[in-house]
Amino acid sequence: MNRETTLKKLRKKSKTWDVVIIGGGATGLGCAVDAASRGYKTLLLEQEDFSKGTSSRSTKLVHGGVRYLQQGDISLVLEALNERGLMFKNAPHLVSNQSFVIPTYDWWGGPFYTIGLKMYDLMAGKLGFGSSKHLSREEAMKALPTVEQEGLRGGVIYQDGQFDDSRMAISLAQTAADYGASVINYCKVTNLIKEGELVSGVVAIDQETDEEFTIKSKTVINATGVFSNEIIKMDEPDGNDIVVPSQGVHLVLSKDFLSSEYAIMVPNTPDGRVMFAVPWHNHVVVGTTDTLMENHSLEPVALDEEIDFLLETAGRYLVKPPTRMDILSVFAGLRPLAKPNEGDKETKEISRGHKIMISVSGLITIIGGKWTTYRKMAEDVIEKAILLGGLPDRECVTKHLPIHGFTMNADPHTDPLASYGIDKEKMLALGEEDKKLSGFLSEKLQIYKSQVTWAVRNEMARTVEDILARRTRALFLDARESLRIAPDVAVIMAKELGKTRRWRLKQLAAYEEVAKNYFME
Numbered sequence: 001m002n003r004e005t006t007l008k009k010l011r012k013k014s015k016t017w018d019v020v021i022i023g024g025g026a027t028g029l030g031c032a033v034d035a036a037s038r039g040y041k042t043l044l045l046e047q048e049d050f051s052k053g054t055s056s057r058s059t060k061l062v063h064g065g066v067r068y069l070q071q072g073d074i075s076l077v078l079e080a081l082n083e084r085g086l087m088f089k090n091a092p093h094l095v096s097n098q099s100f101v102i103p104t105y106d107w108w109g110g111p112f113y114t115i116g117l118k119m120y121d122l123m124a125g126k127l128g129f130g131s132s133k134h135l136s137r138e139e140a141m142k143a144l145p146t147v148e149q150e151g152l153r154g155g156v157i158y159q160d161g162q163f164d165d166s167r168m169a170i171s172l173a174q175t176a177a178d179y180g181a182s183v184i185n186y187c188k189v190t191n192l193i194k195e196g197e198l199v200s201g202v203v204a205i206d207q208e209t210d211e212e213f214t215i216k217s218k219t220v221i222n223a224t225g226v227f228s229n230e231i232i233k234m235d236e237p238d239g240n241d242i243v244v245p246s247q248g249v250h251l252v253l254s255k256d257f258l259s260s261e262y263a264i265m266v267p268n269t270p271d272g273r274v275m276f277a278v279p280w281h282n283h284v285v286v287g288t289t290d291t292l293m294e295n296h297s298l299e300p301v302a303l304d305e306e307i308d309f310l311l312e313t314a315g316r317y318l319v320k321p322p323t324r325m326d327i328l329s330v331f332a333g334l335r336p337l338a339k340p341n342e343g344d345k346e347t348k349e350i351s352r353g354h355k356i357m358i359s360v361s362g363l364i365t366i367i368g369g370k371w372t373t374y375r376k377m378a379e380d381v382i383e384k385a386i387l388l389g390g391l392p393d394r395e396c397v398t399k400h401l402p403i404h405g406f407t408m409n410a411d412p413h414t415d416p417l418a419s420y421g422i423d424k425e426k427m428l429a430l431g432e433e434d435k436k437l438s439g440f441l442s443e444k445l446q447i448y449k450s451q452v453t454w455a456v457r458n459e460m461a462r463t464v465e466d467i468l469a470r471r472t473r474a475l476f477l478d479a480r481e482s483l484r485i486a487p488d489v490a491v492i493m494a495k496e497l498g499k500t501r502r503w504r505l506k507q508l509a510a511y512e513e514v515a516k517n518y519f520m521e
């Protein structure tokens with residue numbers, strides 16, 4: 001995870017990589033871990049920061065997908081439940097068990113969901129997270145003291161997983177680097193290079209210095225999510241669009257709105273979607289929506305109607321209906337959905353399974369999928385790369401590969417620093433070595449000053465936003481509090497990176513511009 005070392009490698013014109021991956025979200029990082037752990041010369045290029053795209057904006061669930069079961073997508077649920085179990089085994093410092101309650105208000109809801117969730121339990125097999133159970137009205141009220149009690153008949157409790165998406169992304173980048181991959185952020189692919197008709201590498205530009213690199217590779221993987229169409233066009237200028245963005249919005253509220261360790265799952269909102277209210281880092285995350293968008297962006301903005309929908313729906317299930325003033329942070333993410341044909345299904349019905357496409361020139365593109373299935377997606381992609389690039393055939397080893405920081409002694413439910421795993425003590429020790437780094441940056445959000453220096457030294461953090469949005473989750477938990485601590489972050493970073501006052505001011509202005517879309521005026 002050293003940017004300078006990777007830049008030096010990129011300057012070596014004679015070097016040919018086995019695998020070059022474009023995109024540092026869940027999909028690309030998974031591919032980097034898979035390829036590097038099989039021993040291939042692997043390079044990952046991310047145009048901004050790791051998980052800056054969709055992969056830091058999920059509902060934070062590691063799940064089989066109860067909704068996909070409802071839709072009858074059995075193979076996707078089976079695959080996701082298996083991956084959920086593997087993710088928990090390989091990264092117990094990042095993934096934890098979360099109990100969900102479905103409150104039921106109809107006579108048929110209890111038996112219907114109890115049977116469905118028993119199937120869900122059975123499908124998880126040996127990798128199950130615990131069994132589901134029917135709850136009486138009293139038990140449901142005890143589990144969810146804030147849930148609307150009028151008309152409540154009971155509930156069903158079931159188990160799924162939860163994680164911190166951007167911290168998982170950083171740990172994957174570190175795992176790939178541990179196995180010899182070169183990973184770099186702020187390095188954008190601007191073109192593909194070809195030998196004859198075949199893709200033989202990429203052109204990339206360091207976004208910090210504008211230095212350009214011509215990079216040769218036996219295989220090139222397009223893992224750019226909602227940006228996939230742009231890479232496809234570099235390959236085939238007249239090629240058809242293959243993805244459409246569908247926006248999902250989340251609201252973050254104070255934990256008092258749930259005041260329970262159980263999450264709420266609403267399987268059928270008035271417009272036929274699923275809604276979650278999930279405890280996360282001492283707050284509650286409510287989401288999500290599914291809005292087909294015309295355009296994509298790295299900073300999608302929640303629409304007013306999406307916020308209203310979530311407030312209104314959440315209000316039906318919480319005794320105290322949240323208002324705009326209660327929103328501590330609102331974030332939007334874009335699902336890279338396979339483009340439906342004219343007259344096809346609605347976005348909420350498009351399968352969340354993944355799809356791998358190989359162009360005539362040999363460019364491998366992967367779209368769709370879920371965070372939960374990132375490992376299997378990567379395995380499938382690298383299998384294709386082996387064939388296309390004529391790479392020596394080596395078995396995938398990620399099923400039982402511990403993710404960087406692995407330890408069984410960290411509980412993400414109770415410890416806000418659990419995601420650092422075995423690195424936690426080393427990170428905190430920075431505060432003991434240097435008094436300026438001791439103590440909290442934000443006591444409210446339990447963020448320490450030493451996390452900033454650690455992230456610059458070990459996690460390739462380059463900007464104030466990297467720290468506040470993805471190395472810590474300040475922006476996603478409480479946007480105003482993140483703005484309050486931004487100047488302190490800039491000071492610590494400037495010292496570590498040897499930057500000037502001008503850099504600090506520019507960073508703060510850029511951060512304010514991003515953060516203003518995360519809170520309500």
Ligand SMILES: Cc1cc2nc3c(=O)[nH]c(=O)nc-3n(C[C@H](O)[C@H](O)[C@H](O)COP(=O)(O)OP(=O)(O)OC[C@H]3O[C@@H](n4cnc5c(N)ncnc54)[C@H](O)[C@@H]3O)c2cc1C
Pocket residue numbers: 022023024025026027028045046047048049050051052053054055056057058059060061062063187188189190223224225226227246247248249288298332333334335336368369370371372373
């Ligand atoms: C609202 C919402 C909620 C979700 N909740 C869950 C959930 O709870 N659980 C779950 O399992 N899944 C969930 N998902 C799905 C999951 O988040 C996505 O499937 C996953 O994050 C997609 O990752 P990706 O790597 O394909 O895309 P991205 O994370 O978008 O990564 C693509 C990356 O490519 C980079 N890139 C683009 N162009 C270039 C270029 N030219 N050069 C270099 N880099 C480039 C981008 O900057 C970006 O970082 C959710 C999705 C959404 C939208």
